[in-house]
Every structure is written in structure tokens, then in C-alpha cells.
Amino acid sequence: MDAVKDLEYLREDPCIVIDEVSMRYRVPSSEAPAADDTSSGTARLLRRVMAKPNLVTVNALNPMSLVAVRGESIGIVGRNGSGKSTLMKLISGQVKPTKGAVYAVSTPVMLGVNAALVPELPGDHNVVLGCLAMGMSKAQIAEKFDEIVELSGLEKAIHLPMRSYSSGMASRLRFAIAASIDPEILLIDEALNTGDAQFADRSKKRMDELRGKAGCVFLVSHSLDTILEMCTRVVWIDKGDLLMDGEPKAVVNAYKDFTRHLSKGNNISAAKIRTDAMESLTVTRVMERSTGRRSMRTH
Numbered sequence: 687m688d689a690v691k692d693l694e695y696l697r698e699d700p701c702i703v704i705d706e707v708s709m710r711y712r713v714p715s716s717e718a719p720a721a722d723d724t725s726s727g728t729a730r731l732l733r734r735v736m737a738k739p740n741l742v743t744v745n746a747l748n749p750m751s752l753v754a755v756r757g758e759s760i761g762i763v764g765r766n767g768s769g770k771s772t773l774m775k776l777i778s779g780q781v782k783p784t785k786g787a788v789y790a791v792s793t794p795v796m797l798g799v800n801a802a803l804v805p806e807l808p809g810d811h812n813v814v815l816g817c818l819a820m821g822m823s824k825a826q827i828a829e830k831f832d833e834i835v836e837l838s839g840l841e842k843a844i845h846l847p848m849r850s851y852s853s854g855m856a857s858r859l860r861f862a863i864a865a866s867i868d869p870e871i872l873l874i875d876e877a878l879n880t881g882d883a884q885f886a887d888r889s890k891k892r893m894d895e896l897r898g899k900a901g902c903v904f905l906v907s908h909s910l911d912t913i914l915e916m917c918t919r920v921v922w923i924d925k926g927d928l929l930m931d932g933e934p935k936a937v938v939n940a941y942k943d944f945t946r947h948l949s950k951g952n953n954i955s956a957a958k959i960r961t962d963a964m965e966s967l968t969v970t971r972v973m974e975r976s977t978g979r980r981s982m983r984t985h
């Protein structure tokens with residue numbers, strides 16, 4: 687991820703600039719490519735299983751630009767597979783875009799996944815490792831250690847190897863480690879939230895504190911109430927396309943309307959809502975450095 691050096695040239699006070707970013711995955715597919723395969727049933731299936739898989743392209747995100755300014759809490763909504771997590775991974779630098787670039791004023795922290803931990807080591811050793819990986823000094827780790835262990839709620843299990851943890855316990859530890867720093871850019875992907883009810887309460891409290899301190903927050907959630915409660919701006923993505931970007935109520939209502947039509951089988955009216963949303967989108971363009979790096983929004 688590149689740092690933006692000349693941010694003062696940009697409109698407003700950006701934390702993140704997403705410049706014409708797109709993401710394509712190449713994945714093996716078992717679908718038979720050969721149209722001339724006339725064999726049927728098991729013979730065809732066997733042929734497919736034995737054959738070298740053909741690679742297909744998945745367009746996870748089509749080119750899109752966004753500028754997130756300081757003080758914004760941006761919710762990302764969309765159907766399953768629409769590209770929300772991919773966008774978060776691009777912002778956090780976990781994956782590189784196929785095209786375009788993401789610029790950030792500081793390293794974005796994705797809650798719960800950034801800590802690279804070692805399953806063979808006990809939880810407390812992993813706390814130290816995870817904190818070092820996030821760039822904390824020994825003194826900072828010593829200061830935060832008890833807080834992290836307490837937030838994880840692992841109690842005596844903190845001394846056991848991580849490989850003996852349930853997936854919920856492991857994600858609690860990762861969350862507690864990641865939440866120990868106060869990032870300027872905070873990313874929360876609700877899909878990663880696998881803790882139980884008691885932990886959900888504790889993590890929500892810490893998340894609220896972090897949101898309060900962060901310069902800018904991105905939140906992916908299927909809970910539209912959570913989005914409305916927490917966000918100052920909402921982005922709707924569908925099948926890799928940016929459809930809407932704006933005031934939370936307006937975007938959430940349009941998205942709800944869209945899914946309501948889809949669930950009733952009104953595909954044509956749902957498609958119209960999609961087209962209308964896309965046509966009235968105000969597109970962000972990040973202009974070339976030679977013209978003075980600026981972002982502007984045009985219809």
C-alpha cells in the first residue's frame with residue numbers, strides 16, 4: 687500500500703483514497719469446457735474430475751473510486767458475494783488490487799484478522815507475537831498485556847496452545863490483540879465476529895471506544911440496524927459494482943427495497959432499482975498528480 691505524501695492537495699481531509707480499484711480472481715472450475723463432450727452421466731463427471739481444471743475469472747470488484755474523510759464511519763452493504771469483504775481486504779492491504787491503488791494516511795487495522803499467530807504456541811506467547819507484529823514496543827506490550835488477556839476472556843486457557851482453542855476462542859484472542867491499539871483507520875468485517883453473546887457485549891464496548899477514537903471507520907454488516915446506528919455514510923455494492931454512496935437512510939432504504947423485490951421474485955423491478963441507483967451515482971475521480979492530486983465527484 688502506498689502512502690499519500692501530498693494529501694494536502696486533496697479535497698477535504700482524507701484517510702483513505704481508493705483510486706479506480708478493481709479485483710479479479712482466477713479460480714479453477716470443474717465446469718466442462720468442451721462443448722463436444724457427448725458422454726453422459728458418471729463418465730462425463732469422471733472425465734471432469736480427472737481433467738485439469740480450467741481457470742475462470744471472477745470479477746469480485748469492478749473499477750471503483752472512493753474517498754473516505756476523517757470523522758466518517760462508512761457502512762458497506764450488499765448481497766452475499768457482492769465484494770464487501772474483498773473491498774475491506776484491499777483497504778487493509780491483505781490483497782493487491784488487479785488494477786488501481788489504495789492510498790492511506792496510516793496502516794488500516796482490520797479487527798480480528800491482522801494478528802499473525804502461531805497455533806503451536808500458547809495464547810500468552812501469541813499476545814506478545816501479535817503485538818510485535820502490529821509494531822508495538824516491548825514497553826507498550828507490557829502495558830497492554832493484562833488488558834488484552836482480560837478482553838479475550840480466555841482466563842486460564844491463555845496458557846494453552848492456540849491449536850487447542852475452538853474457533854470462537856481463537857477469534858476472541860485475535861480480536862483482543864487487534865483491538866489493543868487505537869488505529870486511525872479501523873476496519874470491521876462483521877462476518878468475522880464469531881464470539882458468543884458474552885464476548886459480543888465486551889467486544890462491542892471496545893469497538894465503540896475504538897470507533898470514538900478512530901479517524902475513520904469502515905463497517906461491513908448484514909445488520910442494517912447496526913449500519914444505521916453506527917454509520918454516517920453508507921456504500922451499497924452489488925455484484926462488484928458500486929451502486930450508491932451517500933446518506934445512510936437513503937442508501938439502506940434503496941437496498942431494502944431492492945432485496946424486497948428480489949425476494950418476491952420481482953426481478954425486473956429489482957433490476958430497475960439497481961439501474962436507477964447506478965445512474966444517479968455521483969462518481970468520485972481521483973485526478974492525476976500532474977494536475978494537482980485532487981478528488982472530485984462528477985455525475
Ligand SMILES: Nc1ncnc2c1ncn2[C@@H]1O[C@H](COP(=O)(O)OP(=O)(O)OP(=O)(O)O)[C@@H](O)[C@H]1O
Nearest residue numbers: 711713744746765766767768769770771772773877
Ligand atoms: N480468494 C478468493 N478467490 C476467488 N474468488 C474469491 C475469493 N474471495 C472472494 N471471491 C469471490 O469474489 C466475490 C466477492 O466475494 P466477497 O467475499 O468480497 O463478497 P461479500 O460481499 O463479502 O460476501 P458475503 O456477504 O457473503 O460475505 C464472490 O464472487 C467470491 O466468490
